[in-house]
Amino acid sequence: MASNRFTVLGRNLIRYSSQGVLPRPIFGNFSRFSSTSAKKSPGTLKLTLKGLGLGLVLGTGYAGYTFVTESKPKAHLVNEKEELFFLDTFPNVKITRKIVNPADKSGLKITLFQYQTCPFCCKVRAFMDHSGLSYDIVEVDAVLRQDIKWSPTKKVPTMLIKTPDGKYLQLTDSSMIISALASFLRDKEQNITELASFYPSISYHDEKGKKKSDIMNKYFLMFKDGTPRSISKEELEEERKWRTWADNHLVHLISPNVYRTKEEALETFEWFSDVGEWSEHFPAWERNLMVYVGAAAMWAISKRLKKRHELSDDVRGHIYDALDRWVGAVEKKKTPFLGGKKPNLADLAVFGVLSSMEGCRAFTDCLDNTQIAGWFYAVKEQIMRNRGTVA
């Protein structure tokens, strides 16, 4: 079996591999898809439904990611794995932006489907820009989400990568995307489809009997010829620990902080609109609906999220504590980054999550009340140095 050639530090892969859970490369067994139809102008009923649905969509979107990333006990593993998903043809979507880096030697043709300020999407972009990759961006409309209709998971970030046989392989989940691409960039001889197959999606029933799924090994890098001597086991473990912390802890502090009050929620959505160029990409009515209804919905939802994650009313205090912990871990290394002289995947994950609130009052407060600024802007500088330009 192909997986025998790969080593991964930790027991997960070996355990799942021995249970026969790891998929073999599944060429020839791909799901088929007919591409999305062109956008139509919405009718009155549709407009009304959109208005009513917006709060719910934004709410469930943000609440959804927090729910998925929660590490609850997994009551019952159904042990169903989902096959890799491929499209035969590229979907009928508008490319919003092209990032071009002439120094990119990866040979990968990547399209990222995203919301500009989603923390998980910011994490993926931080990694891709730091790696100097060229890629196309599709800014997904958070209301209709037409551009990801083709996707079985209906979440962002999601990615399509062109395979040598001309199909499009879908990668989902920010941490899986980063691990699979990072593994590929270490050894471009590896096949991206085969690499993706080492991150199987496994379903389980939670304690309430609800079917959920998660991606195995998503914090693990896959090394074809064993762990490179240049990295120690401890370094890899530490990197995984903080990547997990970024997804399971830090990210849950963002919504309660950026939507803390009605005014902050509105400011935050105005900033989303600016950086996501909503005025450019969406009609005015839709942009305004997204800003006003979105801000109101998220202000309300953030209260529920605060309870779910057992945060006190002093939500700023929680994020300051988290950042103090992170800065403490970096300082202990006595190097500019957790990864040493260069940011590692944990630096990029923490940076990515934080950059999702860079234009918010909560971020300015973090700069004023913690020591995060030095590290944050040092990572940003490294990313800016490596990244391609908008074509």
Ligand SMILES: N[C@@H](CCC(=O)N[C@@H](CS)C(=O)NCC(=O)O)C(=O)O
């Ligand atoms: N674990 C996933 C979480 C992704 C996620 O929940 N994304 C949100 C947006 S921030 C989403 O797409 N929610 C569904 C929706 O918007 O309908 C990851 O790391 O990529």
